[in-house]
Amino acid sequence: MARHEKFAPVDWYAVRMRPPRASRRKVRAGCIFETYRARDGSRRQRAVPQTGREEFVHEMLLRRAGFEVFVPADRVWRRPNRFSEKVLVANPLLTGWMFVGSRGGMEWGKLVEIGVVDIMGSAGRPMRVPEREIVDLMNRFGGGRLAPEAHRYMRSYSEFGEGDEARVAVGPLDGLDVRVVSVGGPSVRVLISLLGREQEVEMPAHHLERRA
Template sequence: MKKAETASTSQDRSPSLRERMSDTQVDHDILDIAARLHWYALTVPAQKEFVAQKILRRYGLRTFVPLRREYRHASAKAKRTRQPKQEFCFPLAPRYLFAGFTPGRPLWFDLFSLPCISGVVGIDGRPMPIVRKDMTRLVRKTATGINAPEAQKFMRTHHEFSVGDVVRVMDGPFEGLSVPVVEITGGLARLCLSLFGGAVDGVEVRLDWLEAA
């Protein structure tokens, strides 16, 4: 295995979210092969999980990055101009990926010569394989990704909430109040407000006017 070449990058801009989240495709036969390989958990630099996966695949290694799907703006401009959020894949366990080897001794020296690999999970400096049935269970549960609720498409990024949570109203006539969410339907949340001396749970507010308290 030769040391991977470092690709040159443009210095005049940061990579977009879409560029950083490329090559997230899970191997179509991952469930079939998971039980036949020896799996190790590798550590990689932050936000390089999918880059590392792409490089390792070029060398013929089987890899698996458990996914979660979230709604995000594709770029700062998209957020600024209030364009609809899109669905993107993110690592479920940031800075980790799983590599599967055919039975035998992994070539750790060659593997660690790659700039995208920081280390391997082990005990006392010794790489420890993952129990096969545990790896198979992980693949079975997460191979298709863990999806965020569709309602989060309309919520403020990193301030998402669910029914029963207390939210702060950030805009509109009830700005400044902190109230519980009774129901979420489409792009609206029904809130339980205290108005005119009593509780009212029929007030609907736009999701993008709210954030988790």
């Protein structure tokens, strides 16, 4: 994507996907991965415990297709089972519905291919949702799971190159200084120092900010 396109306005629309119950299913995405050496001597990767975030399945599918996505959610205390303590769980406010954004024009055909079956509109025409309303909804109904998306959408981030010094801006490693080892599309590999040793981990580029 050209640099000027990254900062172009986002056109937002409310869409509904099928089946509606699937909108509550979640996956874990955005985990940080570390490289380790297996017993056979090969180099492998594994997810760092307690990293990543929960995403709704529909949200993940749309984001992987290149769309900006926002699912308004509330957080409620629930007990997974009678032997467990209560935990905060995010649930979508509008079952099956979410907001999808795109820079430079919406790709309606791609939305249909992914599973969008309805688009909120008027007189048979899709109705664009003003950005200021989306930002307000993000602030009110982020559901405690907005941070990475909000940082990507609500603030711009600089591109990084090999050897650049950076600082983690979101997530469990927030505030940690790192050095960029390599860049691959929207992800970067960085060198971090944890527990007295250095290791390479992979994370989304928008989790980083340049060091002052």
